Amino acid sequence: MGFGNVSERLAQPPRVGVSVVIxxxxxxxxxxxxxxxxxxxxxxxxxxxxxxxxxPGGDLRADRSLRESAYLALESTTDLHPRCLEQLHAFGxxxxxxxxxxxxxxxxxxxxDRGEARDFAERDNVRWFPEDALPELAFDHRRIVDHALRRxxxxxxxxxxxxxxxxxxxxxxxxxAVAEAVSGADVDLANFRRRMLAGGCLEETGEKRRExxxxxxxxxxxxxxxxxxxxxxxxxxAPAASDDSSDVSGRVADAMAPLTPSA
Amino acid sequence: MGFGNVSERLAQPPRVGVSVVIxxxxxxxxxxxxxxxxxxxxxxxxxxxxxxxxxPGGDLRADRSLRESAYLALESTTDLHPRCLEQLHAFGxxxxxxxxxxxxxxxxxxxxDRGEARDFAERDNVRWFPEDALPELAFDHRRIVDHALRRxxxxxxxxxxxxxxxxxxxxxxxxxAVAEAVSGADVDLANFRRRMLAGGCLEETGEKRRExxxxxxxxxxxxxxxxxxxxxxxxxxAPAASDDSSDVSGRVADAMAPLTPSA
DNA sequence: ACAAAAGTGTTACAAGTACACCCATGT
DNA sequence: ACATGGGTGTACTTGTAACACTTTTGT
Numbered sequence: 001m002g003f004g005n006v007s008e009r010l011a012q013p014p015r016v017g018v019s020v021v022i023x024x025x026x027x028x029x030x031x032x033x034x035x036x037x038x039x040x041x042x043x044x045x046x047x048x049x050x051x052x053x054x055x056p057g058g059d060l061r062a063d064r065s066l067r068e069s070a071y072l073a074l075e076s077t078t079d080l081h082p083r084c085l086e087q088l089h090a091f092g093x094x095x096x097x098x099x100x101x102x103x104x105x106x107x108x109x110x111x112x113d114r115g116e117a118r119d120f121a122e123r124d125n126v127r128w129f130p131e132d133a134l135p136e137l138a139f140d141h142r143r144i145v146d147h148a149l150r151r152x153x154x155x156x157x158x159x160x161x162x163x164x165x166x167x168x169x170x171x172x173x174x175x176x177a178v179a180e181a182v183s184g185a186d187v188d189l190a191n192f193r194r195r196m197l198a199g200g201c202l203e204e205t206g207e208k209r210r211e212x213x214x215x216x217x218x219x220x221x222x223x224x225x226x227x228x229x230x231x232x233x234x235x236x237x238a239p240a241a242s243d244d245s246s247d248v249s250g251r252v253a254d255a256m257a258p259l260t261p262s263a
Numbered sequence: 264m265g266f267g268n269v270s271e272r273l274a275q276p277p278r279v280g281v282s283v284v285i286x287x288x289x290x291x292x293x294x295x296x297x298x299x300x301x302x303x304x305x306x307x308x309x310x311x312x313x314x315x316x317x318x319p320g321g322d323l324r325a326d327r328s329l330r331e332s333a334y335l336a337l338e339s340t341t342d343l344h345p346r347c348l349e350q351l352h353a354f355g356x357x358x359x360x361x362x363x364x365x366x367x368x369x370x371x372x373x374x375x376d377r378g379e380a381r382d383f384a385e386r387d388n389v390r391w392f393p394e395d396a397l398p399e400l401a402f403d404h405r406r407i408v409d410h411a412l413r414r415x416x417x418x419x420x421x422x423x424x425x426x427x428x429x430x431x432x433x434x435x436x437x438x439x440a441v442a443e444a445v446s447g448a449d450v451d452l453a454n455f456r457r458r459m460l461a462g463g464c465l466e467e468t469g470e471k472r473r474e475x476x477x478x479x480x481x482x483x484x485x486x487x488x489x490x491x492x493x494x495x496x497x498x499x500x501a502p503a504a505s506d507d508s509s510d511v512s513g514r515v516a517d518a519m520a521p522l523t524p525s526a
Numbered sequence: 527a528c529a530a531a532a533g534t535g536t537t538a539c540a541a542g543t544a545c546a547c548c549c550a551t552g553t
Numbered sequence: 554a555c556a557t558g559g560g561t562g563t564a565c566t567t568g569t570a571a572c573a574c575t576t577t578t579g580t
Contacts (some may be wrong), residue, residue, distance in 0.1 A: 011326075013276055013278065013279070014274065014279050014325055016277050016279060016355075016367055054299060058335070060355065060367065062276075062277055062357060062358055062365040064357065065355070065356040065357065066353060066355040066356065066367075068356075087352060087353060090353040090369045091329075091331060092279075092323065092328070092329040092351060093328040093329065094327065094328065102325040103368070104279055104323065104329075104367070106353045106355065106367070126299050169359060229355055248447065250453055
């Protein structure tokens with residue numbers, strides 16, 4: 001199992017892999033409070049780090065885009081089909097595989113909704129773990145997970161993201177619960193509701209749903225801003241140009257601090 | 264110069280390179296208005312795309328981190344030493360090298376100040392181009408540049424970024440000019456000044472500098488928020504825990520500390 | 527004194543927070 | 554009717570845009 005001496009190793013071209021940090025909302029912990037984030041991990045079946053839990057991933061496929069490679073790797077290891085898959089970061093420092101071959105990982109970031117998370121059958125080598133009770137991870141995957149969770153928390157205030165963690169249709173209360181779970185803090189429900197609605201990305205389906213045993217709540221679905229489905233008014237929708245590598249950072253910045261005056 | 268047939272090419276492991284989009288502030292265009300962003304490009308000296316202009320870059324060095332590789336590639340092609348070097352995105356779609364071998368590029372993003380940009384000697388194969396008059400670029404480098412510039416504009420409102428494009432010491436008016444140049448729009452000077460100062464990242468040096476022929480302006484330097492240099496009051500500074508891979512999203516990274524290749 | 531640039535104040539409006547309140551519904 | 558959750562109103566605080574204004578300097 002030797003890889004040769006140091007200089008031989010350094011002469012090797014680096015291998016390129018894709019890994020995915022997937023998150024889904026799952027049940028709460030022991031204290032029975034809010035729900036938590038859970039992530040699926042796979043157990044390594046070969047050296048190095050045999051037996052350790054790791055992020056799902058695989059080799060980059062030369063005939064596919066990075067994103068497709070990530071999707072395929074995910075599909076083949078976990079059967080999950082995330083609703084959002086976005087590039088997070090590339091990791092490639094020489095010490096990350098600790099004695100193995102040099103390895104570059106392009107890490108993607110994904111979210112699946114509750115429905116899919118439930119359907120997902122655990123196997124011996126694939127299991128969900130709650131965010132705050134992860135096992136020891138292989139390689140530098142712990143750092144990667146932390147990086148991803150930090151990013152998620154920064155952006156959870158945007159409808160685009162929260163809605164990914166619930167099903168395609170949801171009530172505002174469900175969304176609210178997600179926001180609280182991810183951020184780990186109390187969020188004022190009244191204001192949350194207004195903020196979401198103000199974004200103009202939520203469309204009422206017309207249905208109602210009862211969560212407790214009381215008054216039923218309106219059900220919404222997510223639509224990209226400006227893409228109302230007919231019936232209300234003019235506003236000839238701008239196509240919202242979603243180019244391939246659309247990531248959320250655009251929206252984030254919009255909301256933050258546009259320097260430019262109205263002009 | 265053949266690379267074999269398609270299936271042979273696909274069987275090759277992808278090559279990994281690093282490229283850098285560098286920007287600096289340079290003179291204005293023909294209309295004589297605001298200054299513009301300029302970026303250095305290098306001319307390709309071999310196939311494919313021989314003779315075309317391209318982003319500076321090089322192969323990933325197996326014994327260095329991604330960031331260090333980017334720094335070294337930059338140094339060897341252009342002699343520039345950016346004050347900030349941050350990972351932007353990884354590009355690896357199969358069509359990007361158009362018939363060549365599969366290629367993954369980890370793209371970094373850098374800014375150099377006016378002083379260094381001036382010292383930089385152009386050579387036959389290295390030249391500055393204004394952002395709005397780029398030549399036709401090799402590969403998909405045009406897309407990469409657009410991506411980088413979009414990001415830069417989104418974030419130029421933050422002191423951390425805008426200060427990178429001027430020297431280590433600067434007046435508020437200089438900063439303001441940068442913000443206008445990058446955003447391409449008018450920015451109210453009074454409000455700009457207040458916003459920068461409110462961030463608490465600017466520290467007066469005590470010096471004064473005359474820009475025109477009138478009243479001299481206070482000179483500032485950038486310091487991370489909360490790191491006043493003594494003399495004012497208690498406030499026992501929190502160390503601001505800068506972990507390695509911190510990125511701009513939140514508190515914009517320390518950025519340069521572990522950059523020096525000697526480390 | 528004047529012009530030009532540095533720097534400050536003031537008002538108006540938009541967004542966000544906290545919290546009180548009314549409405550709809552099943553028991 | 555009343556408890557429970559859905560949904561709205563309102564006052565207060567904060568941030569920012571716009572632009573008028575005062576101060577400092579060299580000629």
